[in-house]
């Protein structure tokens with residue numbers, strides 16, 4: 058089969074096993090031979106940087122999936138969640154909600170959280186130091202966002218693991234072809250999480266004065282007190298969104314990031330001790346990994362894209378930032394991890410109005426935590442073939458067994 062035929066036959070809903078280990082070969086084929094690829098369900102997969110950019114910056118494209126989710130989830134808390142968060146809402150509702158939480162993710166507030174993250178890094182390194190051989194995903198990477206998010210929500214640290222499990226049950230049904238059981242668990246998980254968060258919201262409301270910079274629940278309670286237009290349901294679903302938005306992405310960046318660095322000793326050495334890399338390195342690592350590999354948009358009017366056709370109104374588009382971020386038309390030597398790369402306008406954090414609100418926090422976590430781990434051990438060895446998850450959207454590692462020596 059020629060590469061062109063292989064590109065045309067590419068099926069996002071029935072991916073070959075090696076795709077999960079190394080999707081870039083498929084992306085290169087699509088960019089070259091079928092950049093406006095029609096998927097089996099009639100949606101269109103865009104893989105070139107210029108096309109992804111055009112859609113992401115198009116203010117008329119929509120994220121509202123009420124119709125699709127109603128059919129997929131049926132009525133209940135799961136549908137309520139995925140139709141109430143700003144991630145799946147268009148302006149003006151999106152902008153109204155984003156404006157309320159935006160200050161919490163400002164540079165000033167993220168800088169304030171740096172000490173908490175640095176202390177957490179030291180503590181996690183100490184925990185694994187005693188082990189010598191361990192699963193880096195479970196024992197290290199996963200614990201970073203889990204603890205940071207409990208901190209930013211303002212809920213007890215002991216609850217972090219449990220709320221993460223609930224969060225996963227809410228996120229998983231977004232994958233294609235999920236079972237009724239997964240959907241049922243999703244509904245139950247949203248109901249349980251809402252009850253849990255409501256108790257914390259009520260506690261904040263009982264306080265005479267609130268510090269909106271302390272945690273997100275206080276930010277949201279204070280906003281309501283000040284008369285901002287936000288309902289109780291919107292508050293609860295915002296908290297769930299923030300838990301899910303920052304979790305898998307950061308874990309996967311820390312895990313695939315370590316794997317990429319161990320496979321590239323020159324970059325690993327730079328990440329350990331090159332001060333210049335502190336500024337450009339985290340962004341480049343995030344470009345290289347692109348933890349959210351696919352995103353959806355629907356056109357609300359016809360759109361002409363650089364690769365050719367005018368896409369009609371109503372087209373469901375699947376954007377592939379993981380491919381756009383390796384497009385040689387945009388990036389010099391795109392498959393090389395170049396921690397000094399400048400003017401790195403990648404799409405790992407998305408673009409347009411939904412640009413990741415947690416990007417400064419994510420970069421701070423990566424640039425604080427990864428060097429701590431790398432500097433604690435002079436020898437880091439991967440002892441088993443890394444196991445990738447089978448998630449085409451949130452690409453990450455299930456497990457990364459490492460052996461370390463000081």
Ligand code: HEM
Nearest residue numbers: 143144302303306307310349405406407411413414415419
């Ligand atoms: C390396 C880590 C991260 C990556 C790669 C990432 C990636 C992204 C991407 C691609 C989007 C855009 C989605 C779209 O356009 O449909 C997004 C949005 C978002 N992210 Fe992140 N994210 C990361 C970390 C975080 C963190 C730490 C948080 C918060 C704790 C967070 C919260 C959010 C939220 C709330 C949105 C929705 C914004 C909106 O709809 O306006 N993310 N993220």
